[in-house]
Amino acid sequence: MKELYLNNQLCELNPSDPIQYNFQVNDIGDVESRQATFTSTISLPKTKTNIRIMEGLGLVGDVSRLPYDKINAHLFEDTIPVIYNGWAIIGETNENYNLNLYSGIVDLFKAIENKTIGVDLDLTETKHNKDLYSVYNSFTNENYRYIIADYNGKSHIVSKNQIFVNIDYLVPSIRCKYLIDKIQSTFGFEFIGSVFSNESYLNWWMTYPKPSPEMSDDSIPIEPVLVSTGSVLNLINPTYEDGVSEINMNNGFTAVEGQWLNDREYKVSKAGTFTLKYKGKGLAKYYWEEPNDQTDPRRIDNRTPNLTLCINGNVTDKKLYIDNKDFELNFSVNIGNIISFVYEEIYENRPSWGLYELDITELNLFIYQISSGTIDFKDVLIDFGVKDFFKEFLWQFGLTPIVKENNKVLFLTTDERINAEIVNWSDKYNGRLSENYTYGNYAQRNWFKHKYNEENTSYNNGFLDVENHNLEDEKDIIQSKIYTIEEEKKTFKTSSSNSFETNIYKLWNREIVQEVNEKGVEIIDIKYKDLSNRYYFIRSKINTGEINLISEKLSDSIPLNNFSQEDYSGLEFKNIVLNSYQSYQGILNDSRIHQIKLKNLTPVDIQNLRFDVVYYFEQEQQYYILNKLPYQNQKENVGEFIRVIRK
Structure with missing residues (x-):
């Protein structure tokens, strides 16, 4: 019934x-x-x-x-x-x-049909402001990461005799595992299989497909503060060797993020690049001895004091000019950094030269957090289909999805299917109807193709060859939406003393422009044209060397150690075919598709039917993957089985 x-x-x-x-x-x-x-x-x-x-x-x-x-x-x-x-x-x-x-699998494919990553997946964790410290902090971020590579933009700037990497021409990459996890949680499926613990899967990223947006700012007011020599500046005996007063960080106060810790130190509540607008009043009086003047040997010299910004007690090269005028400077800090100020004493080669009096009567501060713009993967992935990305996932690892109970989907490679658990169906064997030797719609050469920035190129494409001369010559079986890297590599310097060989992920076009300036002199300039909808797969690996980051837009820089360096290992289709499709190719090269009559199949057999096992028939002395099984009654049915050779 x-x-x-x-x-x-x-x-x-x-x-x-x-x-x-x-x-x-x-x-x-x-x-x-x-x-x-x-x-x-x-x-x-x-x-x-x-x-x-x-x-x-x-x-x-x-x-x-x-x-x-x-x-x-x-x-x-x-x-x-x-x-x-x-x-x-x-x-x-x-x-x-x-x-x-x-x-x-239709339930999954129907669920993700006509859905897009940007519209239907919640990517909140990847939204951020782009600045020096968001780039730095991303090196250990599990969801998005600024992977250092050449994106064909203005990648470097030379400043103060140092080489800097320009973050204005870096883009973030989103972790593909993060997207797969979002697909599961959004559409109510659980994905299982060994692929999800595979390092190639865990370290699989996709680049932001277009250049960064315009700059933005967010004001953070700090109340005007009256300061004095003994508090904000914390001046002690000068060190004449470098002309900088030592800094004594006061540890007697409880740190409260985003507030003044005392009357001279401020702990920032978030990472970023900031513009400090300020106006200060003050006077520095110096004296020296004049031995030849017996009436008044002491001479007084009035100077306009300059304060120096300190981050975590380290003196920077950023000056605050206390000259009763409006000034501003940019600086970058990480979460929890403490900013303070110190007075750099002036040293002149005069007898008994020294600071006589320092009086900072007012220092008004106002901080704007600035960034190169807001990065939101939802905006740029609004047209990228969930189903398209899911297919890229299957192609990358050569997977077959098999639906299990409770909305679980098992993903198996061809190797795993061939060498799976054995189910002996010899008692259900009722003879072989036929044996076929070609399977599917394949040609002798079957292409796996990337997108390319240049037409008529194919250097990273892969192909499966089928040793059957009766097939058509060739055909495309996979056409990815993802671009591949440029054919050449470049040396990429991260500082004056550190570099690595990088692949090129082209997101800008360079154009050499010859112009004549106002003095009539011909100059050569490089213009950078944005390229959009360029998706690249990429991997990340740790480089423990130096890297100097700079932003032309933000007018600031930071030196660091350790960063995420690009890697393209195993992402070319020519390598994917070698790594994931050799067993698949072996089946196609020696195709034996058997139509086998089955007897006494019951509804219980159908309920327990599995596609993640290998079936064995003693009568054939062969192992098979079940491909299709039409079932109408319990008397006799014919299944389509693909012969496999187990390792």
């Missing part, structure tokens, strides 16, 4: 109508198409019960939306679930309601 439930309502079936089930997973002979279990057309009579379940579909004036909605379906045979949590699609209404049931 068969029972069909649509949206948990029991339908009335024609008892005499047979139902044929076609059980299958992804076709091993077709890398790109993804297939599902389905039934032959089921015709429901227009009984009162069925009309009610169908919400009056097909009646005069009906407004039913069921043909356009997802209809949950369960089909039982003798109380055994043959299709559970399937998908019913109504194709036609005449004297009956005609529908088909689908299950397996």
Whole structure:
């Protein structure tokens, strides 16, 4: 007895109508198409019960939306679930309601169909302001990362006899694991399989597909502060060797982020690059001895004092001019850094030269946090289909998705399918009907293709060769949306003493422009043109060398050690084919597709049918992957099995 439930309502079936089930997973002979279990057309009579379940579909004036909605379906045979949590699609209404049931991977593919990464996935964790410290802090970020590479922009600046990496021409990369995790949580699936602990998967990133946005700022007021020599400046005995007064950090105060810790130190509450606007009043009096003047040997010299910005007690090269005028300077700090000020004493080669009096009467501060703009992956991935990204995932690792119970999806490589658990079906063998020698729609050479910035290039493409001279010469079986790197590499300097060899991920075009300046002198300039919708896969590895980061836009720089360096290992299709498709190629080169008659299959056998195992028939002395199994009754069925050679 068969029972069909649509949206948990029991339908009335024609008892005499047979139902044929076609059980299958992804076709091993077709890398790109993804297939599902389905039934032959089921015709429901227009009984009162069925009309009610169908919400009056097909009646005069009906407004039913069921043909356009997802209809949950369960089909039982003798109380055994043959299709559970399937998908019913109504194709036609005449004297009956005609529908088909689908299950397996179709549920996932239907769920992600017409969905985009930018619209339908929550990428909140990746939104950030771009500045020097967001770049630095991203080197250990698990969701996005500024991977140091040549993106074909203005990558370097020379300043103060040092080489700096210009972050204005860096872009972040989003971690692909983060996107896969979001697909699972958003659409209610759990992905399982060894691939998810594979280092190549864990270290798989995708670049931001266009240059950074315009600069932005966010004001952070700091109340005007009256300061004095003994408090804010904390001046002690000068060190004449370098002319800088030592700094004594006061540890007697409890640190409160984003507030003054005392009357001279401020702990910042967030990382970033800041513009410090200030106006100060003060006077520095120096004296020296004049031995030849017996009446008044002491001479006084009035100077305008300059303060120096300190970060965590370290003197910087950034000056505050206390000259009763409005000034500003830029500086970058990380979360929890403490800013303070020190007075740099002036040393002149005069007898008994020294500071007589320092009086800073007022120092008004106002801070703006500035950045190169807000980076939001949702904005740039708004047109990138979830289904397109999911297919890239399958192609990268040569995977077959197999739906398990409770919305779990198991991902297996061809090697894993060939060497999986063995199920002995010898007692169900009832003879072989036929043996075929070509499978799928393959050619002798089958191309896996990247996108390229230059036409008619193919240096990173891969191909599968099938040793069958009766096939057509060649065809494209995969055309990725992802660009590949440029063919040449470059030396990329991260400081005056550190460099590495980098691949080029082209996000800017360089154009050499010859111009004549106002003095009539011909000059040569380089213009950088933005390129959009350039997606690249990339990997990250640690470089423990020096890196100097700078931003032309933000007018600041920071020196660091340790950074994330680009790596492209294993991302070319020519390597992906070698690493993930050799077993696949072995099957295609020696195709044996057997149509095998099966006897005594019960609804329990169908309920427990598995595509993640290898079937063994003693009569054939062979191992097989089950590709398709049409099932209509318990008497005799014919399954399509692909012979495999186990290692």
